[in-house]
Amino acid sequence: MNTVISAENLTKKFGDFTAVDRISFEVFQGEIFGFLGANGAGKTTAMKMLTGLLRPTSGKAQVAGFDVYRQPELIKQHIGYMSQRFSLYEDLTVRENIEFYGGIYGLTFKEIRRKIPQLLHELGLLEVERQLVKSLPLGWKQRLAFSIALIHEPRIVFLDEPTGGVDPITRRQFWETIYQSAAQGITIFVTTHYMDEAEYCHRVSMMAQGKIAALGPPKQLKQEFQAQSMDEIFLSIARGAK
Amino acid sequence: MRQIGIIILKEFFHILRDRRTLLILFGLPVVQILVFGFAITNEIKDARIAILDPSRDQISREVQQRLLSSGYFVLEETAADMDAVLRAFREDRIKMAVIFPSAMQKRFYHDEKVQIQFIADAAEPNTATTLVNYATAIVNDYQMDKLRMDDLPLEIHTEVKMLYNPRMQSVYMFVPGLIVVILTLICAMMTSIALTREKELGTMEVLLVSPVRPFLVILGKVVPYFVLGMIITVMVLLLGRFVFGMPVRGSLALLMAECVLFVLNALALGIFISTRTDSQMVAMMFSLIGLMMPVLLLSGFIFPIESMPWPLQWLSHILPGKWFLIIIKDIMLKGVGFSYVWKETLILIVMLLVILAAGVRNFKIRLA
Numbered sequence: 073m074n075t076v077i078s079a080e081n082l083t084k085k086f087g088d089f090t091a092v093d094r095i096s097f098e099v100f101q102g103e104i105f106g107f108l109g110a111n112g113a114g115k116t117t118a119m120k121m122l123t124g125l126l127r128p129t130s131g132k133a134q135v136a137g138f139d140v141y142r143q144p145e146l147i148k149q150h151i152g153y154m155s156q157r158f159s160l161y162e163d164l165t166v167r168e169n170i171e172f173y174g175g176i177y178g179l180t181f182k183e184i185r186r187k188i189p190q191l192l193h194e195l196g197l198l199e200v201e202r203q204l205v206k207s208l209p210l211g212w213k214q215r216l217a218f219s220i221a222l223i224h225e226p227r228i229v230f231l232d233e234p235t236g237g238v239d240p241i242t243r244r245q246f247w248e249t250i251y252q253s254a255a256q257g258i259t260i261f262v263t264t265h266y267m268d269e270a271e272y273c274h275r276v277s278m279m280a281q282g283k284i285a286a287l288g289p290p291k292q293l294k295q296e297f298q299a300q301s302m303d304e305i306f307l308s309i310a311r312g313a314k
Numbered sequence: 315m316r317q318i319g320i321i322i323l324k325e326f327f328h329i330l331r332d333r334r335t336l337l338i339l340f341g342l343p344v345v346q347i348l349v350f351g352f353a354i355t356n357e358i359k360d361a362r363i364a365i366l367d368p369s370r371d372q373i374s375r376e377v378q379q380r381l382l383s384s385g386y387f388v389l390e391e392t393a394a395d396m397d398a399v400l401r402a403f404r405e406d407r408i409k410m411a412v413i414f415p416s417a418m419q420k421r422f423y424h425d426e427k428v429q430i431q432f433i434a435d436a437a438e439p440n441t442a443t444t445l446v447n448y449a450t451a452i453v454n455d456y457q458m459d460k461l462r463m464d465d466l467p468l469e470i471h472t473e474v475k476m477l478y479n480p481r482m483q484s485v486y487m488f489v490p491g492l493i494v495v496i497l498t499l500i501c502a503m504m505t506s507i508a509l510t511r512e513k514e515l516g517t518m519e520v521l522l523v524s525p526v527r528p529f530l531v532i533l534g535k536v537v538p539y540f541v542l543g544m545i546i547t548v549m550v551l552l553l554g555r556f557v558f559g560m561p562v563r564g565s566l567a568l569l570m571a572e573c574v575l576f577v578l579n580a581l582a583l584g585i586f587i588s589t590r591t592d593s594q595m596v597a598m599m600f601s602l603i604g605l606m607m608p609v610l611l612l613s614g615f616i617f618p619i620e621s622m623p624w625p626l627q628w629l630s631h632i633l634p635g636k637w638f639l640i641i642i643k644d645i646m647l648k649g650v651g652f653s654y655v656w657k658e659t660l661i662l663i664v665m666l667l668v669i670l671a672a673g674v675r676n677f678k679i680r681l682a
C-alpha cells in the first residue's frame with residue numbers, strides 16, 4: 073500500500089504547552105483515516121501542521137511525498153482542505169463560491185464552468201445555484217464545502233470536524249459523500265469528536281492530551297479494549313489520561 | 315497572477331453586497347462635507363465684521379472696498395479703538411475684525427513693513443479659518459493688482475489672530491483633516507475588518523492552504539480598499555472644491571502621490587492590526603480607539619497640536635496621519651512643492667517600512 077501521509081514524533085508546542093506530543097502514524101492511499109479526540113485534544117493543531125498552516129516544533133512529517141518543513145507550498149498544491157470553522161462565503165452565491173475557490177485552486181474559467189453543473193447535480197443544489205450561501209441549511213453548506221475542497225481533484229483531502237452541529241441523518245448523508253470520494257481513490261483524513269463516526273473510518277487514531285492513545289481499525293480497537301463501541305474506548309482512554 | 319484578480323473581484327463583491335459598509339464608505343464623506351460645507355458657506359455669506367482703520371488713507375480704503383464688495387463680508391461696525399472691537403466680539407455681533415495699521419500709505423512709501431491683522435472668533439474654528447482665508451486671499455489679490463498697475467512692490471503682510479485661543483492658527487481648512495480621517499477609516503479600519511472577517515469565518519485558513527501565496531492573498535484583499543480610498547479622496551477633493559470653493563494651490567500630481575503614500579501607510583496599519591487579532595470586533599475597536607481617536611485628536615484636525623500636553627504631543631509624532639496632514643495642508647493651502655515636504659514624506663516612507671516589517675513579522679510568528 074502506498075503511504076501518502078506519514079508523521080514521526082510530530083510535536084507542536086505553544087510556549088510551555090505541548091498541544092501535540094510526539095505523534096507517529098501513517099495514512100495509506102484511498103483510506104478514510106479518522107482522527108478522533110475530545111475538544112482540545114490537539115486534532116486541529118496536528119492537521120494544521122500537516123497542511124502547512126503551522127510549522128511543527130519538532131518531528132518529521134511528509135504529505136503526498138513532500139516535507140512539511142521544506143515544501144509546504146508543494147503540499148498545498150496537492151491537498152484539499154475544509155476548515156473546522158465555516159469555509160464558505162455567506163454573502164456570495166453557491167455558484168460564486170464554487171467559481172472563487174475553483175479559481176484560487178488554479179482551475180481555468182472553462183474548467184470551472186464545465187464542472188459546476190455536474191457538481192451541483194451531485195449535491196442536489198441545482199435550483200439554489202444563484203442563492204446566497206447564507207440561505208442554505210447547515211448540512212447543505214457542509215456538503216458544498218466538501219465538494220469545493222475537492223474541486224481541484226486533490227489526491228488527499230483534510231476535513232476538520234466536517235459534521236459539527238448537524239443532526240445524525242445529515243451526518244450520515246455527509247459520510248456517504250465521503251465514501252464515494254474514497255472509492256475514487258482519494259485519501260481522506262478526517263477529524264471528529266463524534267465517536268459513532270469512527271465506525272465509518274477504515275482506521276482511526278484516538279488522541280488525548282496531545283498524544284495518540286490508540287491506533288488501528290475500529291474492529292481491532294474494540295477487541296483490544298474489549299469494548300462494545302468506540303465511545304467506551306474513548307471513555308476508558310479519557311479515564312486513563314486523567 | 316490570475317488568482318489575485320479573482321481575490322480582488324471577490325472583495326468587491328463583499329463590499330458591494332454589504333450595504334452598511336457601502337453607506338459608510340461613500341455616505342460618510344459626502345454627508346460630512348455637505349454638513350460642514352453648508353454650515354460654513356451659509357455663515358460666510360454676509361459675515362458681519364468690524365473694521366478698525368486708523369490710517370484712513372487711499373490704500374486702506376481700497377482694501378476695505380475690496381473686502382466689503384466681495385460678498386462675503388458686511389460691515390457691522392467701524393470701530394474707534396481695540397476696546398470697541400473686543401466689545402463687538404463679546405456681544406457676538408461680529409465674526410471677524412480687520413485691523414489696519416496707522417499711516418498705512420506713508421509707511422508703505424517708506425518701505426516699511428505694512429501689516430493688516432485679521433482677528434476671528436476661534437469658538438467656531440471652521441468658520442474662523444474660512445473667513446480669514448477668504449480675507450487673506452482678497453488682500454493678496456489686491457496686492458497683485460497693485461503690482462501689475464504700478465510696478466511698486468507693494469507688500470502687505472497679513473496676520474491672523476484667533477480670539478479666545480491664540481493658537482488656533484494651526485486649524486486650517488476642514489478638507490485636509492477630513493481626507494486624513496476618511497483614508498484612515500477606509501484603508502486601515504475596513505482593511506483590518508475585512509482581513510479579520512476571513513479569519514473569523516475560517517475562510518482565511520482555506521485561502522492559506524490554497525496554492526496562492528499568503529502575500530498574494532493579502533495583496534488581493536487590500537487592493538480594493540486602495541482603489542476605494544483613492545476614489546473617495548478624489549471625491550472629497552471635488553466636493554471640497556465645489557462646496558468650499560477650495561482650490562489645490564500646489565501640484566495635483568504631488569498631492570495624489572502623497573495620498574498614495576498615506577493610503578499605503580493606512581493599509582499597512584490595517585494589515586498589522588489584523589495580524590494581532592482574530593476578531594472583527596477587536597479589530598474595529600482597535601482601529602477606532604487606536605487609530606481614529608489619535609488621528610482626530612492629535613493630527614491637529616480638531617485641536618492644534620501645540621496646545622496638547624507634551625506626552626500627547628510626543629505620541630502624535632508616531633502617527634502617520636499627523637505628518638500627512640502637514641503635507642497636504644502645505645500642498646493644498648500654501649501651494650508648496652516637494653522641496654518643502656520631503657522631510658515629512660521621508661518620515662511617512664520610514665513609517666510605512668516599519669509597519670510593514672512588523673506586520674510581516676507577526677504574520678510569520680502566527681504561522682510558526
Ligand SMILES: Nc1ncnc2c1ncn2[C@@H]1O[C@H](COP(=O)(O)OP(=O)(O)O)[C@@H](O)[C@H]1O
Nearest residue numbers: 086089091109110111112113114115116117118
Ligand atoms: N495558537 C495557539 N496558541 C496557544 N495554544 C493553542 C493554539 N492553538 C491551539 N492551542 C491549544 O492547543 C490545544 C489543542 O487545540 P486543538 O488542536 O484546536 O484541539 P482540537 O482540534 O482537538 O479540539 C488546546 O488546548 C488549545 O487551547
Ligand SMILES: [Mg+2]
Nearest residue numbers: 115116117156
Ligand atoms: Mg479542532
